[in-house]
Amino acid sequence: MKVGKPERLIVNGKRLDGRDFDEMREIKIKAGVLERADGSAYVEWGGNKILAACYGPREVHPKHLVKPDKALLRCIYSMAPFSVSDRKKPGPDRRSIEISKVTRQALEPVVFTRLFPRTAIDIFIEVLQASGGTRCAGITAASVALADAGIPMQDLVPACAAGKVDGEIVLDLFDLEDNYGEGDMPVAIIPRKKEVTLLQMDGKFTREEFEKAFKLAIKGCMHVYEKQKQALKERYE
Amino acid sequence: MSTDVIAEVKRDYIISLLQQGERIDGRKFYEYRNISVETGKFEKAEGSALVKIGNTQVLVGVKLGIGEPYPDSPDMGVLTTSAELVPLASPTFEPGPPDENAIELARVVDRGIRESECIDFEKLCIVEGEKVWIVFVDIHVLDYDGNLFDASSLGAIAALLNAKFPKLEDDRIIYSEKTNQGLPIIEKPIETTFAKINNKIVLDPNLDEELVMDARLTIATTEKGEYCALQKGGSGTFSQEEILEIIDVSIEKSKELRKFLR
Amino acid sequence: MERRIVLPGELVAEGNYKLGDGVYREGNKIYSSLLGLLDEKKGFIRVIPFTRKYIPKAGDFVIGKIIDIQFASWEVDINSPYRAILNVEDFREDLKPGQVDLSKFLSIGDVIFAVVKEITPSRRIYLSMKMNNSTVLRRGRLVEVTPSKIPRVIGKKKSMLLMIKREIGIKILVGQNGRIWLDGTQDKINLAVKVLRKIEKEAHTSGLTDRVKEMIRRERDRK
Secondary structure, X not given: OOOOOOOOOEEOOEEOOOOOOOOOOOEEEEEOOOOOOOEEEEEEEOOEEEEEEEEEEEOOOOHHHOOOOOOEEEEEEEEOHHHOOOOOOOOOOXXXXXXXXXXXXXXXXXXXXXXXXXXXXXXXXXXXXXXOOHHHHHHHHHHXXXXXXXXXXXXXXXXXXXXXXXXXXEEOOOHHHHHHOOEEEEEEEEOOXXXXXXXXXXXXXXXXXXXXXXXXHHHHHHHXXXXXXXXXXXXXX | OOOOOOOHHHHHHHHHHHHOOOOOOOOXXXXXXXXXXXXXXXXXXXXXXXXXXXXXEEEEEEEEEEEOOOOOOOOOOEEEEEEEEOHHHOOOOOOOOOOHHHHHXXXXXXXXXXXXXXXXXXXXXXXXXXXXXXXXXXXXXXXXXXXXHHHHHHHHHHHHHHOEEEEEEOOXXXXXXXXXXXXXXOOOOEEEEEEXXXXXXXXXXXXXXXXXXXXXXXEEEOOOOOEEEEEEEOOOOOXXXXXXXXXXXXXXXXXXXXXXXX | OOOOEEOOOOEEEEOOOEEOOOEEEEOOEEEEOOOEEXXXXXXXXXEEEOOOOOOOOOOOEEXXXXXXXXXXXXXXXOOOOOOEEEEHHHOOOOOOOOOOOHHHOOOOXXXXXXXXXXXXXXXXXXXXXXXXXXXXXXXOEEEEOOHHHHHHHHOXXXXXXXXXXXXXXXXXXXXXXXXXXXXXXXXXXXXXXXXXXXXXXXXXXXXXXXXXXXXXXXXXXXX
């Protein structure tokens, strides 16, 4: 039994933060928040506060990584030491490295990299405050930053997680549910085609539960998509 | 990278403007850019401050932990300061462990806090020789447009003043419950940074000025008007007269910055 | 078609159009690939980005910065993801590589006004300084503007640019790569910079040339 686990995560049909099973946390997105970066976005998603920036297309350093026929897409996800309760030592850990990789692979399918051979498109995600679901918020922010930088893409990429908590399938886990629940499934999609670019899962789901969670996460993604579009439109109005 | 080599035309322009008593962004020589300080917006940190000086943005977080004191000061808490020049803040910052610039930034900010005796470390002692509070000051540079020292140190003090102890139950820290008790802060050091460009001295260099400056001087002063830390940077030199003038101006200017602290 | 702000993935048209930058086709449908302004003229459809990047085209005049010197050429930064190359023979015909120390003519940090001579399929960019206007820029002030706003700075048939030159009384060289060089008195340069920032901000509005002319006259009368 994990120390600190609340006795129940669902009480009287509601989650511990008062939400219904299929209710999302509040999301606010602002595009173009940094001066030096080519594109940037700031996302507040529940208790998460995440800053993403895009530099590119730009020269590739070190030169030996250059791809002759397309742009090199690179992504680094990082958490600030003060972003979590138990201070995180600065520097990449194994979890951050994995998240960096799946984030890149969630975004790569939409970027028209062949338009910029021999360049790099660099994405940086800094988690300033974490509260469950940072990788989805990070992908969401990075996608807006890419658009803000003028990188040509097929579509934006929204991300959202669903999971299982006290036997119930719920949408958009917050940190207590993330830590003490029975399953977590982050998903990212290309909204127009509903093609999946990120799918991970940990926990135990029956076939039925899997499908329920999967579809719920995609619904969540579409909601996030509206927020992304709104942020970009507001940038220039 | 295109920002490394500054166009000669730009350097010449900045220098000729300075000869006429003007700066490239229209400020007076000893004038700060617009400053703002927002505290407490990041709840996982025990204390936080987001400082903007012009377009430069630095976020400082304070975390508190419990650990062993140093053997030579068994009844005193511990302060540790670190800085990250995260790559999103500038096209010239690369991912990786802190480079010499990040290390210098952290150490200079740390010196200002430590030498001013800003924190009453004895009040951070829990069990002498065994358990003390550890204060982590983490500087996270978000947007680099010149003068990280002043933004970082202002942020550090603001974050320390904003910090509250988390609840301590037996030996465990319950981070999710903050008490009303702040850190024992008894001084408010302020750092001010000057750049020397071709024999002219300016306060709060912006990015363009930093790229062409010959040397830089950062001074930390206390509320009482004492000097507690100094750092010269850059490969140029200062004359003695220049240094004496700068440290006088520094005291005046630090009063302006101190107003941004609660 | 109405000029409106569009987003990547947004459906902008259906049917037979000629495609420019910033759009892509899937079957009969055409989508935007950029955050920018939708622009359609006589069956030619494109999206103008709000972005800062400059992608060079042959024939563009650019303001570049020398960043490296090779045996027979200079490497030039033109505010683009790609570095440009200026070969010795495209600088001056009478110079032969190996015979001269190139840094005597152009050294690192020097600023030049040159033309994009050629872009190879592998995106190697070659500049030339043998066109009439090409020159090395020694004094004056360099300003950077979002490259996609440069057409607005120039205006239809150079109307905006000529008006600014005339009304302020200043020398201006405009690079397609978003860099602008100004030469004149301090006051005039400051006014020109104000004007450029205004154009940058209001590039997508109409009646801008007249408003800018008014602004210049107001500032002039104040002095």
